[in-house]
Amino acid sequence: MQNVIGIDAGGTLTKVAYINEQHEMDFVVFPSNDFSQVKTWIESRPHIEEIGLTGGRTKQLLDVLKTMKSIQYLVEFEATFKGVKYLLKKNGHQVENAIISNIGTGTSIHYLDGESHVRVGGTGVGGGTLTGLATIMTGISDFDQITSNAAVGSREGIDLFVKDIFKGMEPPIEGHLTASNFGNVNILENAEHKTKDLLATIQGLVGEVITTLSIQFAEGKNCDSIIYIGSTLTNNEHLKQVIANYTILKKHTPIFLNDCGFTGAIGALLYKVELSKTVES
Ligand SMILES: Nc1ncnc2c1ncn2[C@@H]1O[C@H](COP(=O)(O)OP(=O)(O)OP(=O)(O)O)[C@@H](O)[C@H]1O
Ligand SMILES: [Mg+2]
Numbered sequence: 001m002q003n004v005i006g007i008d009a010g011g012t013l014t015k016v017a018y019i020n021e022q023h024e025m026d027f028v029v030f031p032s033n034d035f036s037q038v039k040t041w042i043e044s045r046p047h048i049e050e051i052g053l054t055g056g057r058t059k060q061l062l063d064v065l066k067t068m069k070s071i072q073y074l075v076e077f078e079a080t081f082k083g084v085k086y087l088l089k090k091n092g093h094q095v096e097n098a099i100i101s102n103i104g105t106g107t108s109i110h111y112l113d114g115e116s117h118v119r120v121g122g123t124g125v126g127g128g129t130l131t132g133l134a135t136i137m138t139g140i141s142d143f144d145q146i147t148s149n150a151a152v153g154s155r156e157g158i159d160l161f162v163k164d165i166f167k168g169m170e171p172p173i174e175g176h177l178t179a180s181n182f183g184n185v186n187i188l189e190n191a192e193h194k195t196k197d198l199l200a201t202i203q204g205l206v207g208e209v210i211t212t213l214s215i216q217f218a219e220g221k222n223c224d225s226i227i228y229i230g231s232t233l234t235n236n237e238h239l240k241q242v243i244a245n246y247t248i249l250k251k252h253t254p255i256f257l258n259d260c261g262f263t264g265a266i267g268a269l270l271y272k273v274e275l276s277k278t279v280e281s
Contacts, residue, residue, distance in 0.1 A: 003049040004276060006269025007038070008079065008262070009057035011105035012128060013231055014038055017265035018048075025269070027262050029231070032057050035064040042068070052272030054079035054264050074271050077110065081117045082270050083263030084227060091257050097223045098255070101214045102263070103127055103230035109214060111221050120217045125209045127232030130239075133202045138195045144235070146199055151238040153200030157191055160184040174249070181205040200238065207242030215250045225253045231261030 005018040013029050016038070020026040030037045038061065042048055051071045053061065058073060065071070080102060088095055099120070100110040105128035111120045135141040140149065160183030163175030181204060185191070214226045228243055233256065240256055247254040259266075 001273055003047055004052070004269060004272045005042075005048055005050075006052040006079075006265045006267065006272060007054070007061070008076070008264030008268060009035075009038075009053065009055035009061040010231075010264070011056055012131075013261070014055070014057070014061065015231070015262050015265040016041070017262055017269040025266070027259065027265065029261070032060075035061050039064055039068075050272050050276060052079075052268030052270075052275075054268045072272055072275065074268050076264060077108075077117065077119060079264045079267030079271065080229075081110070081112065082267030083265070084112070084229065084257070084267075086266055086270060087257040087259060087263060088227075088255075093255060093257075095225050095227070095255065097221070098225035098227050099214050099218045099221065099223060100227045100229065101210055103210060103228060103232040107210050107213075107230070109217055111217065111223075112227075113221075120221070121213065123209060123213055125206055127206075127230060130202060130206045130232060133205075134199055137198050137202065140195065140199070147203075147236045147238060149196040150199040150203045153194070153196035153198070155197065155201045155204050156184075157188060158182055158184055158193060158197060158201040159204060160187065177249075178204065178208055181208065203236075203239045204242055206232075207239050208246055211243050211246040211250075215247065215252055218252050225255055227255040227257065229257060229260040229263050234261045 002019045008015045012032055014032045016028045018026055051069050052074055053071050054074045054076045097113045100112055102108045103126050105126055106124050107126040108122040109120050111118050134146045140146055159178050160180040162171045162177045162179045165179050218226055226247055244254045
C-alpha cells in the first residue's frame with residue numbers, strides 16, 4: 001500500500017499520511033502557503049501512484065500538482081470522520097456517540113452518532129486565532145515557541161476570575177472560573193505583562209471559547225464525550241489542559257487522540273486504499 005497516500009490541504013497546514021518502509025502509517029506536514037514543497041516530496045517518491053485528497057485548499061493544491069497522479073477527492077468531513085474512527089479504535093476508545101471539535105485554523109464542530117455524523121456548528125476562534133493574536137501581541141509567530149512559552153505562563157494578572165469579583169464573599173459559581181478573558185487588564189492598571197503570561201492567556205481564551213461551544217452542543221445532543229482534534233493541539237499540553245479542565249468541570253469527558261492533526265489525511269488515505277481494494281477484487 002506504499003503506492004497510496006492521503007493528503008489534507010488545510011487552511012494553514014497540509015498534512016500527508018503514508019505507509020513507510022516499516023509498513024507503518026507515518027505522517028509529514030507542510031505549510032499550505034507553499035505547495036511546491038508537497039509537489040517536491042511526492043516527486044521524490046516515484047512509487048506513489050494514487051492520492052486521496054481532502055481539505056479546503058484542495059483546488060489550490062491540484063493547480064500545483066496538476067494531474068501528476070491518480071487523485072481522488074474526498075469531502076473533508078467524510079475524511080475527518082473516517083480518520084477519527086480509525087484513531088479511536090487504535091487508541092482503544094469505545095465511543096458510540098460524541099461531539100467532535102476540530103481545532104484547525106478555525107474550529108468545526110460535528111456530532112458523531114454510530115455510523116452517521118453531522119456538522120452542528122463551529123467558530124472562527126481556532127488555531128489561527130491563537131497564532132494571529134500571539135503574533136500581534138507578543139511578536140512571536142512560531143507555533144512551538146508560542147506553546148512552550150504559554151506552558152510556563154500565568155493568566156492570573158490578565159484574566160479576571162469569578163473569585164476576583166466576589167472577593168470576601170461566597171461566589172455563586174466556582175471561583176476559579178474565568179469571569180472575563182483579559183478582563184483584569186484595565187482593572188489592574190499599568191501592569192506589565194510578560195510574553196509567556198500573554199501567551200498563556202491567549203490559549204485560555206481560545207480553549208475556553210471552543211470548550212464552551214462544544215459543551216453546549218454535547219448538552220443539546222445529550223452525549224457525554226467530546227473528542228478534540230486538530231493540529232492546534234499538537235504538542236500543546238497547556239491548551240489540552242485548559243480544555244480538559246473546563247470539559248470535566250462541566251461534567252463531560254474530553255478525549256484527546258495521538259496524531260489528532262492527521263485525521264483528514266488518514267481518512268483520505270484509508271478511503272483510497274479501500275477504493276483500490278474494491279477495484280482489485
Ligand atoms: N508547524 C506549525 N506551523 C503553523 N501552525 C501550526 C504548526 N503546528 C501546529 N500549528 C497550529 O495548528 C493550526 C492548524 O491546525 P490544522 O492543521 O488542524 O488546521 P488546517 O487544516 O490547516 O485548517 P482548517 O481545517 O481550518 O482549514 C495552526 O493555526 C496552529 O495554531
Ligand atoms: Mg483542517
